Amino acid sequence: MSAMVLFFVAMSSFVRAQEVSGTITDINGEPIPGVNVVQKETTNGVSADFDGNYSIILVPGSQILVFSSVGFISKEITVNGTTVDVILEEDTQNLDEVVVIGYSQIPREKVLGALSSVKSEEIVQVTPTNAFEGAQGRLAGVQIATNGGPGAGFDIRVRGTSTFSAGGTGPLYVVDGQQLDNIDNIDPNDIASLEVLKDGATTAIYGTRGANGVVLITTKSGKSGELNVDVNIVTGINSLNGAIPVANTAQRLFYEDVRRTDSQRENPTGNQRDSLNLLLRNSFDLQELITRAGFRNQVNVSLSAGSEKLKGYWNVGFLNEDGVVVNSSFRRINTRLKLDFTPNKKFAASTNFNASFEEFSGLNESQVFQQLVERIAYFPVLEPNGDFTPEIAGRQNPLAEANLRQLRLRTWRGQSFNDLQYNITPTLSIKSTLGINFRLRRNNDFQPLLVLNPRNTNPLGSIRDRIDYDIQQENFVNYYEEFGKHSVAGFAGMQILRRFREEFGISNALFVSEDIQTFNNVDPNGLAINSDQTFNTRSNIFSLFGGFRYDFDNKYLVEAAIRRDGSSRFGDNQEFGYFPSGSIGWRVSNEEFLKGSAIVNNLLIRFGYGETGNDRIGDFEFTSAFEPGAIYNGISGVLPTRLGNPDLSWESTNQTNIGLDLGMFRNRLTLAVDLYRKDTEDLLANVPLPEESGFGSIRQNVGAVRNQGIEIALGGTILTTKNFSWNSNFNITFQENEVTRLAGGTAFQSGDYIIEEGEPIGNIFGFKNLGVFPFSESNAFTDDGVQLTPNFDAGGEFVNYTLNGQEFTGNVNQLRNDGRVLEGGDIFWDDIDGDFVITNDDRQVIGNGLPLAFGGFFNDFTYKTISLSFLLDYTLGNDIWRRWDELRNDLNSANETPGPDRIEGAWLNPGDITVYPRLNRVPQNRDRPNSFFVTDGGFIRLRFVRLGYDVPKSALEQLGFLKQCSFFVSGNNLLTWTNYPGYNPELGTRGNPLQPGLDNLRFPNDREVIFGINLKF
């Protein structure tokens, strides 16, 4: 910019008072209101009116007018006549934009780390209920998967899985400077921009909380000027997407018949004796009965206004969303008030207050969904009098469970963040901040008698309160100065974070009756405190930090920072950790040979290295502990609950990032490529101890994991004419995960997943199913394990074995499993140790739940005032273990029904060549995981299609009071291309990083059609 100033200074030659007027439009010819028109090097300036018209009387001095407006590239025009019409181009590069990383501002173009961002306009396109719904598929390197169900939140994974700790995978959220662990309560309409810091160099300034990436959220602020009122009204209708095939009564009866033994067949069953039994006419489609079309209503009203000294923004939002399953819903009411004071040049202060109430009404997923797919189709669900049928044969009626059980989670949250800045000199400032974050979560559960086991004499009720609050206080100085082509910035300061948690829980209290569901109706003898849910704890982090940034002519850039964190979560031996970072960048486009190039307008090559930590473990795991909670014979006692590890330390991540930013054709085409390698050492895990010590495990720093990958984001304006434009964005991330070291090299299991050196996290460890033996005689192998071919005569009698066409007379071995020789119709298991007995030693890796690639593809078409946009996102190369399908097909209980394909496709008679084994109840069906139930979980999803219409400005002018009026209709999750047969291939891990892709059946996915109106006054 300064170069351009020099260029134009020479231009002014004559001095003359003169009035100049004109119209300012964008490239489509639409007038741009409120553009600042300033006579260069003077204080003379005006604003254009609502129609883009301006008029200015020039004073003596420069004859150049500068036209500037937020979101457009400023233009300088030498006055040459009395009419100057200007066309401003939209600024796609946003050179003036700044990002606050850590404790200092940095122009976005000078960021040397890997940063992905989404803007408010992009977020609202998907009509989200949650900030991350708006970011899905948009951020290279950031995997966002829904956890299922209304209000259930999202699983955010920045650059892979770099921790073993449950609940330790989420990034750190920084909302306008306030550091938070969770932002589910933020109204997506409040967000101005959402940035994800992915690399080590930019996240290192967040020290011990930065290892999983950092999400920066900037909320909207008031702007100087008149009152702006923005109203959004959204209505959506959602419905079940993809029902699971379930066996009907006819299939069930066939299954029952096949399962009967010969001796049982001699006596007809009750069903056979009473063939007109009304029960058998039942064939309920439970999924149909339990789902519904749900509605979403979302209303937002925001006000913003301001003067030079005080700017304000106030938003109130309301959301009510029904789940597709009866009796489930999510409700949120939130309000945010943000005030910025700048009383004079020395002081600046701001306060940001956000309050929200969220209410989630749901159902017990494990009780309902498994029942939906395995309940006997003829079991009644309603009694003749209209009541729900109670438990039959130990099987809960899922309709009763869904309709009658009251499961609620309510969350009250308040966040306040305040800062005060004093500018000591124009280049040096000191800033203090104070943040308070409060969250109360209350779970209520009430189970009326009908949904309980018939032995229960009282209804049961539970309550659980969790209060979390933290206080964050920071003091730091910032320095920034430019000397000619050199610019230097530095900062230093301290932060204190104190976190508190108080929990209280009562589980399954015996209620006197169902009439009153509050705890004044509890039988005093039936009240038991849940000691696991009742405790107080707290932790502190004390941090010191500093850093500097330097660049020469925006061509050679260098940055470094260091942070020292002290955490109360670690013992005196390991209390403090140091987290340094450094990066360098070379803006090739500012070199002489590229400067002014018509093709490449920006090319930055950057390299960064940084260390970060992760401290997400319990609060006092470095000490041993006794806790109350033991009860015997009515007396309370204590028990040792933990063996402390005084040497416990943080997980530390070293990350190297090499990146390239390319802008071509005035940024009509942008490309960002990042390569990273992220090595996490000292992984915190519960390491098994010899159980004879009295403890099962101890928290230790045990291993190392490496995540590496490539992220590519390509964006551009493909077409732009006066009336039509087409923008497109594509991103893809390839990533790889490897456990590089484990303590002692010993593999360990997390459920049915195995974690081994040299292998990625997420390996499903089970038995490989090689098919089904058509004949009992097919179970025959040579000593080397080569399968023999049985031969039969015309009468079906076994004759002999052949091997490669030759009769085999040697030793015949047969596979055994669970104490029996496998027969015709049994599964041919892979016997990897070659001992012909299928045991735990025959387990192998049969799939992996981590994706190899993911990303999104976005397109936006605008024709005059009509716009059409859609987003496809995809996840490829991951497996899902259909645990729910395996469970219903294990034939373990007579009261569960296998899937229809299992029944229809089962082995029935010798010689049948089938996909599924016989229907007899043999223990081998329960060997799990069975590779048959591990399937490819990749998918491509049409996340949304949206058609928008803006009422033309000319029409609005006649109304007078309306500045903007748009309507849209859109569809979310309309189509999914996948081979996965469950409800939803998009499975958040719900906090457990070691078991990705485990589907126990959760809240089904919905498909939503949305209508919305946006009004601006």
Place this chain on the structure above:
Amino acid sequence: MISKKIKSYLIFSFSVLLFLFTSACDDLVDESPVSEIDPENFFTNNNDALAAVIGIYDGMQPTFRLKHYLWGEFRGDSYINGNDGATSNNIELTSNDVTSGNGNAVRWNDFYNMINRANEAIVNIPQIEGFDSNLLAEALAIRAYAYFQAVRVWGGVPLFTEPTRAPDGLQRPRTDAQTILNEVIIPDMLAAEANFDEGRLADEFRFSLTSIWALQADVYGFIGDDESARTALMKIVDSGRFRLTESAEEWQNMFLNDDGDPFSLVVESDGPLKIQTGPELIMSLRFSLDESGTANRSGIFTLFFAGIPSYTLSPALENKWIEKFPIDSLGWVTRYPDTDPVLILPDPTDENPANTTTFYGDFRYYLCREGFVNLEANGVGAARLAKYNKANYNAGLDDSDIVLYRYAHIILYLAEIENRLGNPTRALEIVNEFRTARQLPLVDAVEFGASEDERELFILDERQLELVGEGQRWWDLRRTNRALELLNPILDTLSTGVPLTQERLLFPIFDEHLLENPMLDQTPGY
């Protein structure tokens, strides 16, 4: 002037920062627990001691809730594999083909957890000024009981007698059984006796003098010191606190935890949920629905009365029962003309309750068997044990107490020892005292047996019928060294049966323990 001002600001702000940087860092970082206590700060008074001892019992609950039976019951000859679909972990006990992957039966987690809690109490309670020695005695008793189980189950096991407070030195080899017996079990059980006040003679749910004597008798019997065992047993008898039950209903009430009461006139009675009281109960492990969590449920119906049963009563047991106490009137009257059967019940199909039906045979047979008097519902070999419950229900609601010591065990054990010590007359007297209490026909010297061996087998049969489902049979066979002799002929007839060897009388060490601790060796024979 201005630059001077800036300078002073700078100096001021940096000195503030510097001050923050250097001072009070550690204070700002450190934090201490609120809802838990550092073990170093515990054990200051007798309340703490009591809390620690209760903690050990709390550890006994998950330890023995199933293992009491998996160890002592199913390897005997009273059960067969109940269903083809039962889990192989359960089935392999009846076929005596126990594998080292059978975590249900041989995993150590809860077991050593309980021992560690006992070690905490034993080491730390004596440090309390004016400590209650009864509490120390209980901790010693539990540790002796625990290690005695370990020695019976595995032989040698790693020995821990100090609490685990630090993560080092936790991998230890197996200490041989004899050393554990001599250095831990016997000293502990004697010290426990010595530390109990005389007032702590009996306690139904916690260790007391009578239950520690019962433990001593078991330990002495196991090492072949019958004299000492007799002394211990006589102390219990002489305490006068217990007597044998004298009616079928009183006998049943020691075990029943179900709402269906067979003695009620109503067919589907809605009786009390849990009875489990009686004059014979010396010590039981108490479970209660008031305690939260599934570790606080015994859930034993999953073993005895699961919907898909792993175990049903073996034909060997049922035939023994029917042969001794015929269930047909002719057989009974021919054999026992002078004794009337106990079970005379109103006929459920008859409207007049005065009309009754007599059921011949041993009432215990009917009360232990699924279907009660309806023998046709499940034929021989197909009936589940219904001693504790008669219906299949939720494991989370099964709060049946686990009977560890019962007077009938003491009495019959005394008979067994008197026989071995050369007092067959006294032994027969005791057996007949027992038969009288059970309202069963008396035994004469001929039936009792001519040789010590025959008499011992007779007493073992008496014990098997009386104590079925109480985790005693396998230990009876081990103590009298008759497991191979009695079981191998039966195992030969089972398709999955594996002949027992002397080595395989012990259980294997769980696979994962061997992985976690390379100093451990697998039990020979596995």
